[in-house]
Amino acid sequence: MSVMLGCIADDFTGATDLAGMLVQAGMRTVQMIGVPAHPLPNDVDAVVIALKSRTNPADEAVADSLAALQWLRDAGCRQIYFKYCSTFDSTDQGNIGPVTDALMSALDTSFTIACPAFPENKRTVFKGHLFVGDTLLSESGMRDHPLTPMTDSNLVQVLQRQTKNRVGLIQHSTVAAGAQAIRDCIAQLQAEGTRVAVVDAISNDDLLQIGAACADLPLVTAGSGIALGLPQNFRAQGLLAQQDATQNLPSAPGLRAIVCGSCSQATQAQLADLISRGTPAYAIDPLRLAAGDDVVADALAWAAPRLQNGPVAVYATADANRVKSIQEKLGVGQAGALVEDALARIAQGFVALGVRQLIVAGGETSGAVVTALNVRGLRIGPQIDPGVPWTVSLGDTPIALALKSGNFGSVDFFSKAWDLLP
Structure with a gap:
């Protein structure tokens, strides 16, 4: 080749x-x-x-x-x-x-x-x-x-x-x-x-x-x-x-979920729109993670019964003042690492629960998630918004993934993405 x-x-x-x-x-x-x-x-x-x-x-x-x-x-x-x-x-x-x-x-x-x-x-x-x-x-x-x-x-x-x-x-x-x-x-x-x-x-x-x-x-x-x-x-x-x-994208039927780590202004607006439409959403608190609470288990226990009824979202998205406050308490590096690790393990838990269509918001979060899921490659499919296509993982168990840069996408990005899957 x-x-x-x-x-x-x-x-x-x-x-x-x-x-x-x-x-x-x-x-x-x-x-x-x-x-x-x-x-x-x-x-x-x-x-x-x-x-x-x-x-x-x-x-x-x-x-x-x-x-x-x-x-x-x-x-x-x-x-x-x-x-x-x-x-x-x-x-x-x-x-x-x-x-x-x-x-x-x-x-x-x-x-x-x-x-x-x-x-x-x-x-x-x-x-x-x-x-x-x-x-x-x-x-x-x-x-x-x-x-x-x-x-x-x-x-x-x-x-x-x-x-x-x-x-x-x-x-x-x-x-x-x-x-x-x-x-x-x-x-x-x-x-x-x-x-x-x-x-x-x-x-x-x-x-x-x-x-x-x-x-x-x-x-x-x-x-x-x-x-x-x-x-x-x-x-x-x-x-x-x-x-x-x-048109070169295989199907990946299964449950749907969103993992959101970006704190960009665009993602904050998209998350607010999603919640206003009635999608169940669970907030990750970095201070609880730092204290040793099993936030991952709590989030998955919350999500499990709700996944059967439609998409759910787990997020660590916060405004600039909240992010700054957390970073001052934990340090920039530790705060980011704690959140990335938690969201990656939640994505693993989602897949174990049968999720096969997953939206991930944030570059660092996306990197942590695909690493945790052991995704080695992606086929690229139709565009949801400029710069954000649907993809399907290579391998025996295909997972549809939309990996969204924090700043990208229209306000209704999360809601409309599902309609574009083959």
Whole structure:
């Protein structure tokens, strides 16, 4: 098997987001959890390796990413795609810059782009500044992110603090002029010694032009939006057929549940909507976990009789003040680890009770859940909302999983997701 596009994603929901975009663009895609140790299906055009490297120490993120790269190169991938969040989640120490540097060195390439734009989800880049809707990133809810607070909207500055390479900018006036203008700008930037260029994008058409301009780059770094623009390059080379890749999802009948660990403003609104519609919901208290209470057993005992009547939700979602209060008492690391572990064990308990259709909200939570469920890979199916597809796990007992980034999805996401399962 020869895979055309090999992708390295820095978290689980980001991987699913990217895989879903590739499927929408006609590439048959599987998502693997960590570097694959098992053979892949033969009918695959793209593979996304999901790592848990967004908030790891930079040296660990680099090592994991290089291991993924080696596997993808051995699989014959023609282009490598390093995927990070559309809100460029990172700190001044990384991990976007250090991983980009390491991948460029390993691929012996002297240039790449950085473009987190995803206009369908209201993430745009203009004059090098990242916007969430009409709001600068630094003034959005990401300013208060518990692990990667984003207080600078200027991506050239953000990335320059993380990388040893010179960072430049391809402005929207160039992007609007089309793929050839972008290629000309890339050549000029390279001649000036720039090795990484932040690229403006405010529409899907911009992403298509950027994708076309990147056809010959060994490495692309971006959010999931650029996935719209890359499949066309393989199609133009006669390597990729016109096809509907969203219909390649097997059924997974069973009970339904939601596990919610994200504390983003979007997820808070989605959870409130779900509860207002009458879905039973159980709140996880991190302070009870820290005190040694068997909250997992309590949650499963609460859920067991209710699952037979429809979906239930277990959540640790809270507003910023509540999260800050808990972190002050427990520490940021311990609070996050306690919640992730508890929600992962609850997901295991759900599956033991017969749940086969599971929505998970939050990148870190999704990573913990798929690890606990020993999911080694996912087939990617129809999109629920931009960036969030349904998936079905590879293996003998298929489980339908929707792995939602905290910031993604409409207010009624949880309620409408079930209607889109095959």
